Amino acid sequence: MAGNSQRRGRSDGAGKKRATAGTGGKNRRSLVGRGATPPAEARPGHPAQRKAAAVAHARSERARARARSEETPELLLGRNPVVEALRARIPATALYVVTGDVGSGRAGAKTATDERITEALGLAADRGLPLLEVGKAEFDRMSQGALHQGIGLQVPPYDYAHPDDLIDLARNSGRPPLLVALDGVTDPRNLGAVVRSAAAFDAHGVVVPQRRAVGMTASAWRTSAGAAARIPVARAVNLARTLGSYQDAGLQTVGLAGDGDVDLHEYDGFADPVALVVGAEGTGLSRLVREKCDVVVRIPIDRDTESLNVSVAAGIALYAAGMARR
Structure with a gap:
C-alpha cells in the first residue's frame, strides 16, 4: 500500500520497481553449481545403487566360499570313484564307511557292492589310512545330501x-623347458587327462589360472591315473602375466586353436623351450592370453568335425613336441 516503503520490490510511485537487495554473500554457496549428476549406481539409496551393492556382495561371498573350499579337504563319494581313487593312489587322509552298510538290492548286486567296499578297505589298510565309521544320518549331513553309497574318501587340498x-625345475632337468598352460578349462576330467598326457611326453609342469578354471580336484586326480603325483601343477593369479614371465625366461608361447595361423606339423619350434597354451572347452583361447602367444597353431582335422576335445588336442600337440625332442 502507499507509503509502505520497506516492502521489497516497492514502486517509486511512477510504476517502476526499484532494485532489490542482493544476497550480499550470505547465500553465495547456494549459487555455486554442484557438478555433474553422479551415476545411479553411486547415489546412496537409489535402486541401482542397492542392486550394484548386492551384486558386489554376492561376488565377494562366492570368492570367500571358493577360498574356503580350496582350504578344506574334499570328500570323494561313491563306491566306484573311491575304489578307482585308491587304485590310482591319489592323496587321501581318511576313509569313511557308513556303519552296517554292506549293500542292497538283489544278491548279485549285493555281492558286487561287498567286493567294492572290501577292496576299498583293503587298499586303505595297505596305505595306513584311518577307517572312520559313521552313522547314515551323520554321513548324509557330511555329504550334503549327495549320493554316497555308504562310503567316502577324504582328499586333502x-x-x-x-x-x-x-x-x-625345467632348468635343473637338463632338457629344454616344456610347460602346458590351460586357459579357463572347467572340466576336472579334461584337466586330469592333460596332466596325464603332459607326464607321458616329459613336460615339466602344468599351469592353471586361479579364477574361472577348475583346480586339482579328486576327479582330476583320478583321471590323471596317478600322473598328478609325478608332475607339478601350478596356479597362476594372472595367466597372461605368467606367460609374459615365461617369455622373459626364454620360452616361446605356442597357442593351440582351431583357427591358428600355422598347421601343427609345419611348426618346427617344439625342440626349443616352449609353453604350450590350450584354450577352454568351446570358447578357446581368451583374447588377452592369445595376445601373449608368439604363434598360434592348429591341428588339421576333417571339415565335418567342428573341433577336438581340449584334452585330446593337448595330447596331440604334446606328442608332436615329444617327437621333436626325441
Missing part, C-alpha cells in the same frame, strides 16, 4: 606349485 617353480 592340492598343494600347488608357483609358476616360477616350473622354470627352475
